[in-house]
Amino acid sequence: MSDYIIATSSTSDLPRSYLDAHAIPFISYSFTVNGELREDDCREESRAAIYAGMRAGDDLKTSMINEFVYYDFFKSLLEQGQDVIFLDMSEKMSVSFENAARAAESIRAEYPQQRFCVMDTRCISGGLGLLVMEMVKRKEAGAGFDEVVAWGEANKLRIAHRFTVDDLNYLKRGGRVSNASALVGSLLNIKPVLYVPDVGTLDVVKKARGRKAALCAIRDGILNDLSTVDAAGQDMLILHADCLADAEWLRGQVLAAHPELAQIAISSLGVVIGAHTGPGLLTAFYLCDKRVP
Numbered sequence: 001m002s003d004y005i006i007a008t009s010s011t012s013d014l015p016r017s018y019l020d021a022h023a024i025p026f027i028s029y030s031f032t033v034n035g036e037l038r039e040d041d042c043r044e045e046s047r048a049a050i051y052a053g054m055r056a057g058d059d060l061k062t063s064m065i066n067e068f069v070y071y072d073f074f075k076s077l078l079e080q081g082q083d084v085i086f087l088d089m090s091e092k093m094s095v096s097f098e099n100a101a102r103a104a105e106s107i108r109a110e111y112p113q114q115r116f117c118v119m120d121t122r123c124i125s126g127g128l129g130l131l132v133m134e135m136v137k138r139k140e141a142g143a144g145f146d147e148v149v150a151w152g153e154a155n156k157l158r159i160a161h162r163f164t165v166d167d168l169n170y171l172k173r174g175g176r177v178s179n180a181s182a183l184v185g186s187l188l189n190i191k192p193v194l195y196v197p198d199v200g201t202l203d204v205v206k207k208a209r210g211r212k213a214a215l216c217a218i219r220d221g222i223l224n225d226l227s228t229v230d231a232a233g234q235d236m237l238i239l240h241a242d243c244l245a246d247a248e249w250l251r252g253q254v255l256a257a258h259p260e261l262a263q264i265a266i267s268s269l270g271v272v273i274g275a276h277t278g279p280g281l282l283t284a285f286y287l288c289d290k291r292v293p
Contacts, residue, residue, distance in 0.1 A: 004083035004115070004145045006136055007073075009065075009096075010040035011089045012129040013239055013270035017044075022136050027073045027088075029096075029272045031062045040271050047268035051242035051279045060275035064096040070103035074116070078107055083115040083145050087132055087152075089124045090200030117149050119156070122200035125273045126237040126285040127161040133235065134287075160288040161196035162221050164214040166243070166280025193217045195293040205293040215246060218284060219253045225288040232260040236286040239269040242279040250284065 007025040008014070019026055019042060028039040033053060040046075054060060077084045086104075091097040097120065104118045123131050134155070135148050143151070191214035193206040208214035222236075236254065240247040244266070251264045269281055 004085065004139070004148075005077055005080065006085045006087070006132065006139055006148070007077055008086070008128065008132045009088045010042050011094075011125065011270060011272050012087070012132050013125045013267075013273065014042065014129040014132060015044055015267045016042040018133075022140070024132065024136065025073075025077060027065060027070065029062065029065060031060055031271055031275055033058050033060055035059075042270065044268050047271060047274070048242070050271050051268070051274065054274075055242065055279050060271070062272050062275050064094060065099060067099040067103045070096075070100045071106055074103055074107045075110075078111045078114055078116065081114075083117075085117045085119065085135070085145070085149060085152075087119055087121050087128060087135070089128050090122050090196070091120045092122075092200040093124050093202065115145060117145075119149070119152055120200070121152075121156050122196075122198060123156060123159055124161065124196060124200070124202065125270060126239045126283060127159045127196060130159055130235070130237050130285045130287075131156055155287070157198050157291060158287050158289070160222075160225055160286055160291060161202075161283065162218045162285075163194040163202070163277070163281060163283040164191055164208070164211075164218055165194070165277045166191065166211065167278045169278070193221075195221075196291070197293065198291055203293070211246075215250060215282065218282065219250060221293075222250075222254055222284055222286065223257055225286070225292070226254075226258055228289045229287065231258045233262045234287055235262050236264040236284060238264060238266045238282070238284050240266065240283075241269040241274045241277065241281040243282055246282050250282065254284075 010026055010028045030039050108116050121128055135152050138148050189210050191208045192204045193214055195205045208217050238247045247266045
């Protein structure tokens with residue numbers, strides 16, 4: 001039996017089926033729909049219902065996880081007598097990371113005989129999910145705590161994140177673009193292409209004219225990245241917010257160029273990221289040589 005646990009948060013955007021199959025504990029972020037409080041359960045059907053509601057006008061708001069909720073979650077893990085590796089989204093993307101770090105200090109003082117690693121992953125959404133998957137894969141193959149942590153630290157900045165959104169108004173609400181930029185962008189049918197650099201932020205790196213141009217920019221970025229690595233046996237994740245046809249198009253384009261990939265899994269984007277980007281977001285995550293927008 002393994003002597004350590006890998007745990008994560010719901011913002012890894014992994015499907016609940018995967019989390020359950022690999023016995024990965026996760027802490028749920030909360031959000032409100034038209035003022036009604038809910039918890040992110042990572043289920044595909046919940047995500048689909050949320051995006052349908054957003055298209056119909058539902059108002060979503062998210063909140064951070066406070067230190068005390070993290071403390072209770074961490075305590076439930078350490079009480080099992082095993083060491084713990086916890087992976088949440090980038091410190092730069094959420095104050096929740098600081099709360100997790102403070103809770104971790106208290107837990108370490110209570111369980112000094114157990115190792116507890118809280119990693120600043122510099123990843124978000126499915127990038128975090130892919131990091132979790134790769135570390136779990138190594139754990140299940142027999143790698144020890146130190147080896148898996150070392151692999152994660154050495155490779156977390158090799159996980160590429162490429163996004164596009166369909167509606168600039170969601171980015172405007174989150175402070176990513178100004179009111180004027182959102183208005184002009186909407187009038188000109190501008191679709192931003194976003195990327196996560198090494199520091200773990202979410203940056204606009206290109207403004208494409210139209211949805212198809214944005215999708216092609218993501219495809220071209222992926223193919224450029226994969227041209228410098230051995231893609232054989234690699235996994236890729238494509239997440240979408242109620243735009244399955246676009247996700248399938250992207251998968252087909254990438255597989256046509258790189259049939260040696262192990263799999264390109266498609267699933268729904270998690271609710272927390274989706275609340276800030278809106279329906280129509282499409283994003284891809286995979287291992288690259290280095291992050292180059």
